[in-house]
Amino acid sequence: MAQRMYIVDDDKSIRVMIKNIIEDNDLGVIIGQANDGEIAYKQISSIYPDIVLIDLLLPSLDGIEIIKKVKNEINHDMIFIMISEVSSDNMITEAYEAGIEFFISKPINVLEVVTVIKRAIESQNLRNVLNQLKNTYSIDSRKNVTAPITNSSRRNTMKIYSELGITGESGCNDLANIIEIIVNERKTNNHFNKYNMKEIYLELNKRFYSENSIKTIKAIEQRIRRTVIVALNNIANIGIEDFSNYKFEKYSSVLFDFSDIRLEMDYIRGKSKQRGKINIKTFIEGTINLLKD
Known part of the structure; x- marks a missing residue:
């Protein structure tokens, strides 16, 4: 199945550019967009995209806070890709600590976007396989046996x-x-x-x-x-x-x-x-x- 993606950026031209790259390269399906952090969090919490491409600096709720809230409150293993022109090592480190797994730098480069999203899709597919294997087996703690x-x-x-x-x-x-x-x-x-x-x-x-x-x-x-x-x-x-x-x-x-x-x-x-x-x-x-x- 195609990966379901959500884009968050307060710059409409960036959202359009990323959407076009994803669709032109058949990387997934865009199921939503937002230019505001609070709106993005509410929508992400209800539609559960596979991959979220998110700007660091946003109105009302920044990208790092959104990621922390999703990871801690929703507890869902969706993948976050940070989109930002921030060059501060401390801010980038904070973003990774919050839960981003991939990073796309601005200004947008088509090859970089395609490469990063493909890596994210591979990571998501592997995660789904591992979850499927994990959930297929019942753990009997008394016997310490794994039974299908x-x-x-x-x-x-x-x-x-x-x-x-x-x-x-x-x-x-x-x-x-x-x-x-x-x-x-x-x-x-x-x-x-x-x-x-x-x-x-x-x-x-x-x-x-x-x-x-x-x-x-x-x-x-x-x-x-x-x-x-x-x-x-x-x-x-x-x-x-x-x-x-x-x-x-x-x-x-x-x-x-x-x-x-x-x-x-x-x-x-x-x-x-x-x-x-x-x-x-x-x-x-x-x-x-x-x-x-």
Whole structure:
């Protein structure tokens, strides 16, 4: 899947230039832009881009503060690329300490932008693979054994998620593990016939992760939320290309509210600034219903 990118710079010409470089070189999809730090933080917190290209000096909230807030509060492993003409070693060091991983200097050089973004994409892809491997295994601390989680329902779940284009997302295995938990519990003792998502996240954390903290559970929630957002976006794109596509017909109204699919389609077309909303419980129960078919 194409990397989802967000650009933050108070200079419109810089944003346009970077957008054109990304699109001309087929490096990814621009899912948002901002010229103000506070606006950028709010949007980044809701749409979870893979890569953020961000200026150091911004109105209302500077680039370093945005990165710190995202890394500490959202706890999401998105990649930040700093764009700046700042030459101060201390400020650049502070930016790296805050969480940037790559740096593009102003004035903008096309070759540098392309090279840096390609390196960031490679880093993001590697991170997704590692997260997928990590989440595929259950750690049994009492036996100190790593055991794979496999059965027919999981294979079918992953087949569905492959068609949705989200198997490379870090929250995909969390979703598959949740499906596994709910399906098995309902078979054995009717547990989780009714539940709220907090209960599910706590159960997932207890079974598959060694850390029992609010931060860990928040990270799980954010990974899953971002993955479902990507699924919504992918299905909306399929609907735009071909309304009669079997994937669109099969998944659009089962995993999402169809009005939100339409909103997302309008957002992609540039007809609306409002995106479609997701409901993670609806997505999970929809997946379970698809497994019964």
